[in-house]
Amino acid sequence: MQLEHFHHSPAFAIIAPCLQEEPPYLLSHAKKPVLIMRNKTTKKPTKKPLQNMENEKQDNEETIAKYGELVLSLPKERGWMTQHLVQYQGFWLSPACAFKGAPLLHQHFHARPSDIFLATFQKSGTTWLRALMFATMNRALHDVSSDQYPLLTTGPHDCFPFLDAYIHQTDSISHLNSRPILSHDASPELFSTHMPYALLPKSVTASSSGCRFVYVCRNPKDVLVSKWIFMNKMRPKQLAPLSLQEAYDLFCQGVSHYGPFWDHVLGYWKASLEFRDKIFFLKYEDLKKDPFVHLKRFAEFLGQPFSLEEERKGVVQEIIKLCSFENLSHLEVNKTKVQWFSSQLVVKNSFFRKGQVGDWKNYFTDEMARRLDQITDDKFNASGLTFGPAAE
Numbered sequence: 577m578q579l580e581h582f583h584h585s586p587a588f589a590i591i592a593p594c595l596q597e598e599p600p601y602l603l604s605h606a607k608k609p610v611l612i613m614r615n616k617t618t619k620k621p622t623k624k625p626l627q628n629m630e631n632e633k634q635d636n637e638e639t640i641a642k643y644g645e646l647v648l649s650l651p652k653e654r655g656w657m658t659q660h661l662v663q664y665q666g667f668w669l670s671p672a673c674a675f676k677g678a679p680l681l682h683q684h685f686h687a688r689p690s691d692i693f694l695a696t697f698q699k700s701g702t703t704w705l706r707a708l709m710f711a712t713m714n715r716a717l718h719d720v721s722s723d724q725y726p727l728l729t730t731g732p733h734d735c736f737p738f739l740d741a742y743i744h745q746t747d748s749i750s751h752l753n754s755r756p757i758l759s760h761d762a763s764p765e766l767f768s769t770h771m772p773y774a775l776l777p778k779s780v781t782a783s784s785s786g787c788r789f790v791y792v793c794r795n796p797k798d799v800l801v802s803k804w805i806f807m808n809k810m811r812p813k814q815l816a817p818l819s820l821q822e823a824y825d826l827f828c829q830g831v832s833h834y835g836p837f838w839d840h841v842l843g844y845w846k847a848s849l850e851f852r853d854k855i856f857f858l859k860y861e862d863l864k865k866d867p868f869v870h871l872k873r874f875a876e877f878l879g880q881p882f883s884l885e886e887e888r889k890g891v892v893q894e895i896i897k898l899c900s901f902e903n904l905s906h907l908e909v910n911k912t913k914v915q916w917f918s919s920q921l922v923v924k925n926s927f928f929r930k931g932q933v934g935d936w937k938n939y940f941t942d943e944m945a946r947r948l949d950q951i952t953d954d955k956f957n958a959s960g961l962t963f964g965p966a967a968e
């Protein structure tokens with residue numbers, strides 16, 4: 577499946593089919609470090625009979641054809657990284673990827689009760705939380721103070737799968753379903769996604785599913801600036817760059833990948849109030865301000881609380897330091913890494929920029945800040961969610 581109007585740009589690379597290979601993932605629940613290559617040649621034998629695989633392939637083709645027709649009737653707006661975004665069930669999605677991938681996810685992804693999902697709106701701290709989540713969940717397996725620690729040579733995006741990358745491709749959800757069960761106690765497996773809560777399958781969001789979420793949100797002014805800079809790097813050269821004013825206007829109208837921003841956040845926020853044991857809701861700014869407190873709460877939610885002994889030994893601080901912007905952004909792997917999310921979506925070292933709170937001040941006029949604050953106040957009004965002074 578192609579990215580709409582996909583062309584080569586410095587941040588992208590198109591990979592020849594013969595070289596197609598998805599990234600290796602560090603399997604977080606293995607008893608000892610195990611790298612699974614989730615590519616076609618090394619795929620583990622699936623538990624599904626061949627006939628089911630064939631049916632799934634046929635389903636995929638039918639779904640893609642059906643949604644290929646439906647897409648023509650949907651509201652369309654200017655895209656940030658692709659030429660257009662389409663509005664589907666209230667959210668703006670890239671027509672070739674997320675829009676067609678969402679139904680495939682519903683049809684073919686089989687969640688396990690022990691699965692844990694990191695959910696974010698783009699540019700809200702996914703990379704950081706990936707590293708923290710991996711390090712927290714695997715500290716019995718890997719000594720965080722070791723100079724051989726996996727995160728020192730493996731980027732945070734290779735630590736566990738990004739679900740949305742799988743739905744870019746027609747037959748790869750089966751890969752996820754065929755993940756081997758290495759332990760009988762069904763230790764958690766980690767995934768990340770940008771999908772709005774409302775667009776995820778019920779098999780994942782229903783309280784009875786057992787699946788848990790960590791959602792990290794960030795103040796929209798910094799999200800907008802971060803996203804505008806990132807997307808312009810990713811934007812094909814054939815499309816004129818998006819000016820800040822254009823990006824700002826689109827964002828305020830709710831038009832950006834997986835947006836409106838506010839609906840994305842509120843979807844997870846409301847669910848977190850309703851299902852407190854299921855969704856851990858965290859703000860980027862709070863984590864920046866007091867990582868010790870929030871990492872401890874985060875670990876408790878993940879079912880891996882830090883023991884007094886670990887606290888005494890400084891394990892919490894070690895993880896914070898290991899996953900800090902200062903540490904990760906200076907690692908060779910993160911400076912040079914070409915990230916293969918899927919065979920068509922490849923990002924070159926763009927996940928670390930400044931990692932600060934309040935960088936929007938270097939870009940926004942007072943009027944831009946005032947208007948965006950007003951929209952946020954109106955949207956979050958009565959929800960109990962605020963960003964407050966920590967976001968300034």
Ligand code: A3P
Binds near residue numbers: 699701901928935
């Ligand atoms: P800026 O562009 O404001 O610097 P995502 O990972 O969701 O794509 O978000 C990217 C944003 O998080 C970027 O923000 C990036 O610099 C910042 N970031 C990446 N790693 C980080 C870390 N370890 N700590 C804090 N911020 C981090």
